[in-house]
Amino acid sequence: MSNAFRELLKKVGSGVHTGKALTREEATTATRLMLTQEATPAQIGAFMIAHRIKRPTSEELAGMLDAYDQLGPRLHPWDINHGQDTSRSVSSSPSLGVTALGTPYDGRSRTAPVTPLTALVLATAGVPVVMHGGDCMPTKYG
Template sequence: MNEFSQYIKLIGKGKKSGKYLTQEQANDAFHLLLTGQAEPEQVGAFLMLLRVREESEQELAGFVQAAREYSPLAIQQINADLDMGCYAGKRRHLPWFILAMLCLAQSGKRIFLHGCKEPDSNRLYLPDVFNALNIPISHTAEQAKAQLEKSGFAYMDLQQVNPQLNKLIQMRSLFGLRSPANTLARMLNPTSAPFSFHGVYHRHFDERHINVAKLLGDKHVSCIRGEGGEVEVNPERGFIQHLIHNDVISQLEFPTLLPNWQIKPRSLTPDELRQCWTGELQFEYAQQAITGTIACYLTLLDSIDVGQALTKAKQMWAERNTQFEFY
């Protein structure tokens, strides 16, 4: 048996005898996995055992620690203010958070986005949207730095940001299931930006992300249960925003921003994002999703309360430069 087999043995003994890995053990196990010291069969067994019984916060912290070491140094040296991992994709609504991000970038913040397209998924992912709108996708750290200087934001695919982690996510085509790699990618913060914002789908995962951030020593992190699991507010329901600032964990309560549920659009047309930005399209759901999302970003970045953030977000949206060149 090779070294990695001990970790499969620890977690795979069943409900009564199976163990949770310590943060140190999880770090070591993931190092072995990412450096090819585990056989393909072992990787599959390990990831699916974790999928069935769910990872502990200590395990997630150890996995993220290991994964961060395999982002290229040039990526780690990109100077960004805010990191956002966008891995869920959208299927009910367009990714309105793109317009929230543009507003934030126009205010002077430097935002680094990363994500990927999953196999066998019918969701709308950021590369599809950016290609449709002719928004540049960066393929190197140098391109990302140039895009940040020009527009205040840059997007890179996980394939360039962390190839080993991307390989694990793409294994969904083999398993038919997502693995813990999707959670790790959201927490990755490959540029070591001082602020990081996460979106999750499942209940209680928002709180877990913040607890893991504390174990990792990350200074300023926020997580919400976003629309479709993305970094976007769902204006049709109130929610709790979980944050950590310098080891202090807190929660903010956001109200419902729309009085009535909206009809789901029949199709997702990326050009509607451009039309909404320029003012050609007036869409109440979109406006509330955008301003609510901006407000969520501001509570993290500016440490202001919800009321102040919503007021400032509406002002930023009203004063946006509608001449941004999508094409």
């Protein structure tokens, strides 16, 4: 059991009205402790539920991305022109990263499904796109 994670959990999980937002550094630490499994599965579950109820702030999300950036694998841009002449390419950049799009997994269903249209527009512009999601049932009901 991680005592450092316990303190972060107390801050987030003290209730809807009394729960406090984490700083960017605290969010980075919390995410790192979860990803390295220094926090127990019970602590991680409690944190995820409390954080969902509290609603994450932009600072917390940025801190979580910082942890993923520190611990995650490095993705290298894909050369869409395969080293060929780029003067006729739609893209002005010889190498672009892959854009990953997916359906929202947060249970919200009141937003327009713009992901397929966005993927088509990006693919038409020559940007590699990867989509993920379910085809049987919306995530809210799955």
